[in-house]
Amino acid sequence: MADAIVAEGLAKRYGQVKALAGLSLSVPQGTVLGLLGPTGAGKTTTVRILATLLRPDQGRGFVNGIDVVAEPEHARRHLGVSAQQTAVDGFLTGFEQLELVGRLHRLGRRRARSRAEELLERFHLAEAGSRAVRTYSLAMRRRLDLAAALVAAPPVLLLDEPTLGLDPRGRLGMWDVLGERVRAGCTLLLCTAQLDEADQLADEIIVIDRGRAIAGGTPEELKRRIGGERIQVVLGNRAETQVVEDILNRVCGGQAVVLPDQHLVQAPVTSGAQALIELVRRLDAAGIEPVDIGIHRASLDDMFLKLTGQTATPTVAEEEART
Numbered sequence: 001m002a003d004a005i006v007a008e009g010l011a012k013r014y015g016q017v018k019a020l021a022g023l024s025l026s027v028p029q030g031t032v033l034g035l036l037g038p039t040g041a042g043k044t045t046t047v048r049i050l051a052t053l054l055r056p057d058q059g060r061g062f063v064n065g066i067d068v069v070a071e072p073e074h075a076r077r078h079l080g081v082s083a084q085q086t087a088v089d090g091f092l093t094g095f096e097q098l099e100l101v102g103r104l105h106r107l108g109r110r111r112a113r114s115r116a117e118e119l120l121e122r123f124h125l126a127e128a129g130s131r132a133v134r135t136y137s138l139a140m141r142r143r144l145d146l147a148a149a150l151v152a153a154p155p156v157l158l159l160d161e162p163t164l165g166l167d168p169r170g171r172l173g174m175w176d177v178l179g180e181r182v183r184a185g186c187t188l189l190l191c192t193a194q195l196d197e198a199d200q201l202a203d204e205i206i207v208i209d210r211g212r213a214i215a216g217g218t219p220e221e222l223k224r225r226i227g228g229e230r231i232q233v234v235l236g237n238r239a240e241t242q243v244v245e246d247i248l249n250r251v252c253g254g255q256a257v258v259l260p261d262q263h264l265v266q267a268p269v270t271s272g273a274q275a276l277i278e279l280v281r282r283l284d285a286a287g288i289e290p291v292d293i294g295i296h297r298a299s300l301d302d303m304f305l306k307l308t309g310q311t312a313t314p315t316v317a318e319e320e321a322r323t
């Protein structure tokens with residue numbers, strides 16, 4: 001399968017700040033690569049370079065085999081981009097905005113207008129289409145952003161945190177639309193700071209930190225590496241931890257860990273809900289009443305702690321100290 005998006009050794013500095021320090025990636029056609037990292041990791045810089053909006057200091061980028069630095073105009077014809085820094089002219093209406101993007105993509109006037117109407121409908125913006133974009137809520141702007149990225153039906157999509165700021169229902173709606181595009185054959189580079197989003201949509205994930213890749217693999221591989229799901233039992237006293245460790249080992253097939261000071265016992269699981277039911281039965285039979293019991297899913301923070309020994313969100317001081 002051909003790679004629809006390729007980056008080779010991308011490097012970019014902003015003054016003293018090294019935003020990218022040799023990032024490479026490739027996305028086979030028709031698949032989704034999740035570029036997962038905390039704020040400041042270099043996600044937006046990567047998208048802007050591949051979208052031809054920013055020149056790298058070093059390295060190369062290709063979209064459908066077209067060099068984005070050497071042939072930006074040509075590359076742009078294959079691209080739909082929804083980036084955080086897209087300037088949306090708030091005085092245009094939603095309809096005008098989409099029509100404009102269509103015209104910029106050299107769709108004829110009629111085609112641009114019919115695409116604008118179609119997409120406003122698709123993204124539940126038909127009513128709002130005749131209103132100025134500056135009156136839109138954040139969620140509506142996000143949907144309009146994505147609609148704009150889809151106007152010219154591009155085969156390659158570069159999306160920078162498309163669900164940032166959306167409520168849970170808005171996120172699910174956006175995930176649906178993206179899944180639909182991919183099933184229709186689109187190739188997607190999806191930047192996100194949310195592990196569950198990458199898990200949901202990506203075929204492969206690259207975890208980046210400070211402008212370089214620190215881990216990669218399928219969502220399953222990554223979750224396995226960082227412990228994925230685990231069952232956690234908090235007890236009222238330390239004495240019961242031993243018995244619960246034995247029970248948890250039987251339910252989860254070993255690997256239970258006791259944190260005696262916290263009266264906590266935990267173990268990795270694969271089908272958590274089933275294991276949880278079994279565990280509750282056995283605890284009940286043993287006459288043990290836990291203070292708390294539940295399934296814990298690894299977050300991006302857990303992943304970073306595991307991969308880098310540091311939490312994911314850099315402090316301002318750290319950001320400034322970085323060179």
Ligand SMILES: Nc1ncnc2c1ncn2[C@@H]1O[C@H](COP(=O)(O)OP(=O)(O)O)[C@@H](O)[C@H]1O
Nearest residue numbers: 014017019037038039040041042043044045046
């Ligand atoms: N225009 C800019 N000027 C100076 N520093 C920048 C600029 N844009 C980004 N940076 C810095 O580059 C690093 C990577 O930023 P960015 O690509 O926006 O990361 P992300 O999108 O993952 O949050 C950060 O340290 C950020 O502060």
Ligand SMILES: [Mg+2]
Nearest residue numbers: 043044084160
């Ligand atoms: Mg960003």
